[in-house]
Amino acid sequence: MPVSLSRLRWLPALLVTGALCTAASMPGSSLPQFLHNGFDKITHGLVYGSLAASYLYGFDALGRKFPYHIASATALICLAYALSEEWYQQFVPGRVSDSFDLRADIIGSLTVISLWLVIGLIRKKNSHA
Numbered sequence: 001m002p003v004s005l006s007r008l009r010w011l012p013a014l015l016v017t018g019a020l021c022t023a024a025s026m027p028g029s030s031l032p033q034f035l036h037n038g039f040d041k042i043t044h045g046l047v048y049g050s051l052a053a054s055y056l057y058g059f060d061a062l063g064r065k066f067p068y069h070i071a072s073a074t075a076l077i078c079l080a081y082a083l084s085e086e087w088y089q090q091f092v093p094g095r096v097s098d099s100f101d102l103r104a105d106i107i108g109s110l111t112v113i114s115l116w117l118v119i120g121l122i123r124k125k126n127s128h129a
Contacts, residue, residue, distance in 0.1 A: 001051075001064070005114060006061065008013045009057055009058045009060055010058040011056070012053075012054040012057055013054040013055050013058045015054070015056075016047075016051050016054045017051065017081070019047075020047060020051065020081065020085065021085075023024045023047075024085045024088055024089055024092070024095075025088075025092060025097070026092070027092060028092070028093065028094075029092020029093070029094050029096045031094075031096075037109050039109075040101070040104075041100060041101065041104040042104070044101050044104035044105050044108060045105070045107055045108030045111070046108060047105075047108065048078055048104070048105040048106070048108035048109040049108040049109060050080060050107070050111040050112075051078055051081065051109060051112055052074055052078050052108070052109040052112040052113050052116075053112050053116075055072075055073075055074045055078070056070065056112070056113070056116050057076055058072055059073070059074065063120075064118075064120075067117060067120050068117075071113050071116065071117055074113055075110060075113055078105065078106070078109035079100060079109075082101075082102055082105035082106060082109075083102065085105075086098065086099075086101060086102050102106045
């Protein structure tokens, strides 16, 4: 794949990261009411699963060569972003740092990373059969 096209693989990661930053900066009063009833944990998991998927997509060529390294790097990126987001939210009006949000972020990202690894193992096994 040409270098310019391989760089485009990082566009989803940039977009998801930007969307997360924008959402984290929104005051609590501007958030939809249904997010205050525990539904936000599901949203956190889905969004951080999307973040993990976007980074795995960006790492595509390396991911096929070094799947466990890329899985670990992606998990660390998602964890670092989740920690920084929760820390940052304590300064946003109407928002608080929440360890349950952090747990949902981690679960969402690790679920996607685990699925990615399993699918890769299945593909590798089928290609050798």
